[in-house]
Amino acid sequence: MSVKTTCPYCGVGCGVVASKDADGSVRVEGDGQHPANFGRLCSKGSALAETIGLEGRLLEPMIGGTPVHWDDALDRVASGFSRIIREHGPDAVAFYVSGQLLTEDYYVINKLAKGFVGTANIDTNSRLCMASSVAGHKRAFGSDTVPGCYEDLEQADLLVLVGSNAAWCHPILHQRMLAAKEKNPACRIVVIDPRRTATCEGADLHLPLRSGSDSVLFNGLFAFLAGSNAVDRDFVGSSTTGVVDALKQVAGQTVAQTAATCGLTEGAVGLFFDWFTRTERVVTLYSQGVNQSSSGADKVNAIINCHLLTGRIGRPGMGPFSLTGQPNAMGGREVGGLANQLAAHMELENPAHRDLVQRFWRAPVMADKGGLKAVDMFDAIADKRIKAVWIISTNPVVSLPDADRVRAALDACELVVVSDCVRDTDTTRHAHVLLPALAWGEKDGTVTNSERRISRQRPFLAAPGEARADWRIICDVAHRMGYSGFDYADVADVFREHAALSGYENNGQRDFDISALSTLDGRAYDALAPVQWPVTPDHPAGTARMFESRTFFTPNGKARFVPVMPRPAGNATSRDYPLVLNTGRVRDQWHTMTRTGKTARLMSHIFEPYAEFHPEDARVAGVQNEGLTRLTSPWGEMIARVVVSAEQRRGCVFVPMHWNEEFAGAGRVNALVNPVVDPVSGQPESKHTPVKADPYAPKWHAFILSRSPIRRPDTGYWVHGKAGDCWRLELCGDARPESWRDWARAQLGLEQVEIEWVAYRDPAAGRFRYAAVRDGRLEGCVFIAPDHTLPSRSWLTGLFAEQQLSANARMSLLAGRPFGAGEDTGPIVCSCFSVGRHQITAEIGKGADSVEAIGRRLKAGTNCGGCRPEISKLVGARAQSRQAIAS
Ligand SMILES: Nc1nc2c(c(=O)[nH]1)N[C@H]1C(S)=C(S)[C@@H](COP(=O)(O)OP(=O)(O)OC[C@H]3O[C@@H](n4cnc5c(=O)[nH]c(N)nc54)[C@H](O)[C@@H]3O)O[C@H]1N2
Ligand SMILES: Nc1nc2c(c(=O)[nH]1)N[C@H]1C(S)=C(S)[C@@H](COP(=O)(O)OP(=O)(O)OC[C@H]3O[C@@H](n4cnc5c(=O)[nH]c(N)nc54)[C@H](O)[C@@H]3O)O[C@H]1N2
Ligand code: SF4
Ligand SMILES: [Mo]
Numbered sequence: 001m002s003v004k005t006t007c008p009y010c011g012v013g014c015g016v017v018a019s020k021d022a023d024g025s026v027r028v029e030g031d032g033q034h035p036a037n038f039g040r041l042c043s044k045g046s047a048l049a050e051t052i053g054l055e056g057r058l059l060e061p062m063i064g065g066t067p068v069h070w071d072d073a074l075d076r077v078a079s080g081f082s083r084i085i086r087e088h089g090p091d092a093v094a095f096y097v098s099g100q101l102l103t104e105d106y107y108v109i110n111k112l113a114k115g116f117v118g119t120a121n122i123d124t125n126s127r128l129c130m131a132s133s134v135a136g137h138k139r140a141f142g143s144d145t146v147p148g149c150y151e152d153l154e155q156a157d158l159l160v161l162v163g164s165n166a167a168w169c170h171p172i173l174h175q176r177m178l179a180a181k182e183k184n185p186a187c188r189i190v191v192i193d194p195r196r197t198a199t200c201e202g203a204d205l206h207l208p209l210r211s212g213s214d215s216v217l218f219n220g221l222f223a224f225l226a227g228s229n230a231v232d233r234d235f236v237g238s239s240t241t242g243v244v245d246a247l248k249q250v251a252g253q254t255v256a257q258t259a260a261t262c263g264l265t266e267g268a269v270g271l272f273f274d275w276f277t278r279t280e281r282v283v284t285l286y287s288q289g290v291n292q293s294s295s296g297a298d299k300v301n302a303i304i305n306c307h308l309l310t311g312r313i314g315r316p317g318m319g320p321f322s323l324t325g326q327p328n329a330m331g332g333r334e335v336g337g338l339a340n341q342l343a344a345h346m347e348l349e350n351p352a353h354r355d356l357v358q359r360f361w362r363a364p365v366m367a368d369k370g371g372l373k374a375v376d377m378f379d380a381i382a383d384k385r386i387k388a389v390w391i392i393s394t395n396p397v398v399s400l401p402d403a404d405r406v407r408a409a410l411d412a413c414e415l416v417v418v419s420d421c422v423r424d425t426d427t428t429r430h431a432h433v434l435l436p437a438l439a440w441g442e443k444d445g446t447v448t449n450s451e452r453r454i455s456r457q458r459p460f461l462a463a464p465g466e467a468r469a470d471w472r473i474i475c476d477v478a479h480r481m482g483y484s485g486f487d488y489a490d491v492a493d494v495f496r497e498h499a500a501l502s503g504y505e506n507n508g509q510r511d512f513d514i515s516a517l518s519t520l521d522g523r524a525y526d527a528l529a530p531v532q533w534p535v536t537p538d539h540p541a542g543t544a545r546m547f548e549s550r551t552f553f554t555p556n557g558k559a560r561f562v563p564v565m566p567r568p569a570g571n572a573t574s575r576d577y578p579l580v581l582n583t584g585r586v587r588d589q590w591h592t593m594t595r596t597g598k599t600a601r602l603m604s605h606i607f608e609p610y611a612e613f614h615p616e617d618a619r620v621a622g623v624q625n626e627g628l629t630r631l632t633s634p635w636g637e638m639i640a641r642v643v644v645s646a647e648q649r650r651g652c653v654f655v656p657m658h659w660n661e662e663f664a665g666a667g668r669v670n671a672l673v674n675p676v677v678d679p680v681s682g683q684p685e686s687k688h689t690p691v692k693a694d695p696y697a698p699k700w701h702a703f704i705l706s707r708s709p710i711r712r713p714d715t716g717y718w719v720h721g722k723a724g725d726c727w728r729l730e731l732c733g734d735a736r737p738e739s740w741r742d743w744a745r746a747q748l749g750l751e752q753v754e755i756e757w758v759a760y761r762d763p764a765a766g767r768f769r770y771a772a773v774r775d776g777r778l779e780g781c782v783f784i785a786p787d788h789t790l791p792s793r794s795w796l797t798g799l800f801a802e803q804q805l806s807a808n809a810r811m812s813l814l815a816g817r818p819f820g821a822g823e824d825t826g827p828i829v830c831s832c833f834s835v836g837r838h839q840i841t842a843e844i845g846k847g848a849d850s851v852e853a854i855g856r857r858l859k860a861g862t863n864c865g866g867c868r869p870e871i872s873k874l875v876g877a878r879a880q881s882r883q884a885i886a887s
Pocket of ligand 1: 010011129162163164165166168169170192193194195197210211212213214287288289290324325326582583584585586587588589590591687
């Protein structure tokens with residue numbers, strides 16, 4: 001049996017085919033016919049089959065940690081919410097939801113809150129993600145419209161990526177861009193990011209601008225364009241308003257000034273401006289380096305201004321392009337999931353829209369003012385203005401800024417309901433009621449990707465345990481609260497209503513219109529092929545590109561220039577907090593790791609939370625590569641592994657957002673992140689927090705590898721996860737046990753078991769190595785040292801695959817390095833074929849001089865291709881050092 005569905009991770013929205021073999025095992029492959037990926041998948045998509053096991057799943061409803069019947073759980077939620085609404089009014093409750101819900105789930109929760117409870121206190125993690133783009137679009141176009149499509153990226157002659165690490169975060173789209181560039185030698189790629197990321201491999205120009213200075217850069221470009229012949233006077237004159245004011249704002253801004261403020265060379269800025277001016281087909285792609293800023297919406301408009309001035313919008317190969325993060329970031333916007341939106345791209349604050357939606361829903365009350373946005377919502381929970389919150393499909397204790405405060409808020413809240421598919425997360429720990437949701441592979445509905453393409457997620461697995469679809473859980477609660485209007489026969493029924501609302505009294509006034517899909521019967525809904533909205537009776541096959549007619553959704557039909565006055569970041573660095581903390585993603589993890597953290601393959605690329613420093617900043621802070629650092633901000637602190645790299649901009653330190661208390665002690669970066677938000681969009685500034693870094697030097701460091709899960713310490717720095725065929729725990733401490741041997745044995749949980757100990761002790765040096773062998777097979781090993789220089793984990797992990805440890809392997813365990821036993825592959829670069837860095841450098845040493853040559857010799861980079869930038873970097877580094885030797 002095979003089923004076509006859509007990848008549940010990023011906004012590229014790749015189609016996948018899931019097949020079940022006779023033995024019940026599942027294979028997941030790229031869907032060759034899906035227009036987003038044409039069969040390709042990245043490392044995360046390729047590993048989907050490894051993440052669908054039931055280990056760690058939440059499979060029963062629970063109240064206070066005890067399993068209960070669904071009826072009891074639903075009654076508790078409904079009666080708790082109803083009572084608080086009765087006693088304190090509708091604004092005393094809140095819903096915090098997610099761009100990972102399916103459109104149908106999202107539609108009903110939004111309907112429940114805004115039309116039946118009568119509160120707009122429903123916000124979503126899209127506030128942390130896309131809110132600035134939404135605000136920017138609305139200011140410029142009068143609607144939240146992404147104008148272009150993926151084919152535009154292939155037809156462009158200049159691709160500008162701003163604050164986007166697409167090589168790691170939108171890998172398949174990035175590969176499409178690189179493939180197009182290969183075919184079109186005229187095509188250039190510019191990357192604008194304070195860090196030199198994997199996306200810079202394959203780019204023609206990298207502008208490592210000062211953190212937060214994008215508005216200055218694009219204002220500079222705007223001024224430069226104004227003085228060139230790239231201005232499209234017809235378009236500006238007939239299809240836009242506000243150009244004079246916007247130009248006034250940038251009048252006189254020179255390339256030299258721009259470069260100085262952005263911390264760039266004049267030459268590099270001039271080159272970028274020159275390319276932009278002279279290239280008609282230019283797409284500017286942007287993501288969280290733009291959105292997650294206290295001036296995110298302004299950055300978006302500074303970019304759009306440049307496209308409006310040149311008329312480069314609504315035509316093939318050009319336009320501003322907001323890359324969406326989550327699989328259904330767009331679907332959430334379509335149903336009005338944000339606290340300031342109404343369903344079907346309507347405005348909450350617009351009385352005509354409210355009236356229309358109220359009539360369509362036959363809603364008893366309508367929220368009539370914007371609700372609390374994510375950060376404010378958790379503040380209101382903290383000070384008890386909100387007394388009940390229902391969190392669905394998001395993990396705010398990890399992902400919101402000032403996350404310790406978020407945790408405290410939930411602890412203080414009268415009623416916390418969490419719907420998730422995973423039992424233990426940093427957020428589920430604080431729930432009074434836990435509701436088990438269906439996960440990817442089980443659930444059924446639709447998602448919309450970055451290019452407005454609606455695709456089906458179809459189930460291929462049976463619902464496990466008691467888990468239910470989110471939309472059904474929400475409707476069941478709505479019923480119990482006494483609301484009618486939630487009697488859907490099935491998920492297709494919800495979709496039809498959503499589609500019908502989009503066309504209701506629309507008459508071409510609203511961009512989001514999928515009314516042609518409002519009559520799909522069950523079978524047609526099941527078979528729905530990927531299609532780009534609008535899908536109307538006039539355009540039944542969908543719409544690739546918007547604004548082709550050069551009219552916009554503002555009252556006068558004209559696009560608006562927005563004057564942008566650059567502002568500094570919300571919190572400046574100081575003597576006490578001299579570094580800018582920048583946060584973001586790594587290639588193989590998805591957000592809070594609840595799914596990608598389940599597979600050893602995806603854990604092998606980067607195992608520990610890390611802080612990446614420029615060499616000069618590392619020297620000043622006194623931290624060492626591979627050592628540990630304590631990072632502190634005015635809001636909180638964390639501990640991370642140090643990476644020293646010239647790819648960091650001086651003054652910035654980068655930390656991934658993923659690690660949390662399920663995987664690490666003291667590894668939650670959002671404990672430090674300032675809760676400052678953009679005043680226009682309410683989006684938090686996740687990329688700019690002033691911090692200081694100190695060396696963290698505990699008295700001992702250790703790691704443990706074990707065939708069975710290892711008990712995690714309660715305090716201090718530790719990291720836990722799967723590694724190859726075993727589990728791995730990194731830890732450290734100050735207090736020494738009386739006997740390291742007993743300690744090691746206890747850590748492995750082998751006190752009561754007959755085993756053979758292989759031990760090496762050097763008490764004077766503080767080095768101890770223990771290995772437990774049973775029936776000739778390695779059960780576990782524990783390595784302790786006074787500093788962070790411990791043996792290679794990737795090599796040791798490999799020894800667990802051996803059924804009988806050789807004499808050499810035993811010797812190696814004692815010596816702490818391979819003696820012809822196993823291979824030290826080094827940290828894994830290619831997670832598809834488990835190829836490590838040492839293997840790649842060895843082949844480069846033997847003459848492999850390109851990514852392709854490495855692929856031929858080791859297969860690395862030949863499946864998903866996500867590691868190709870890293871291989872390219874290793875090849876490049878070698879070539880550079882050869883040159884240096886030769887000269
Ligand atoms: N592997 C992986 N892929 C993902 C996700 C994931 O968790 N893992 N999540 C998905 C989601 S929800 C999202 S939103 C997207 C995010 O996708 P991206 O936005 O591409 O990812 P980030 O790493 O958050 O940030 C992008 C870059 O912004 C840069 N940056 C920081 N400050 C500035 C600045 O002031 N100006 C500029 N120009 N750049 C700056 C950072 O250095 C970083 O390299 O990824 C999606 N894809
Ligand atoms: N410092 C910093 N913080 C950030 C960011 C950053 O760049 N830096 N990025 C921000 C961005 S862009 C985003 S999108 C957020 C993401 O942050 P979160 O949304 O908090 O992260 P996830 O791990 O994706 O959380 C999804 C949760 O929903 C569960 N889940 C998955 N599928 C389903 C389902 O079908 N139903 C239900 N009920 N539950 C499900 C998962 O198990 C998981 O617990 O993080 C934001 N926070
Ligand atoms: S690029 Fe990767 S994570 Fe994103 S949708 Fe495609 S396969 Fe999934
Ligand atoms: Mo996101």
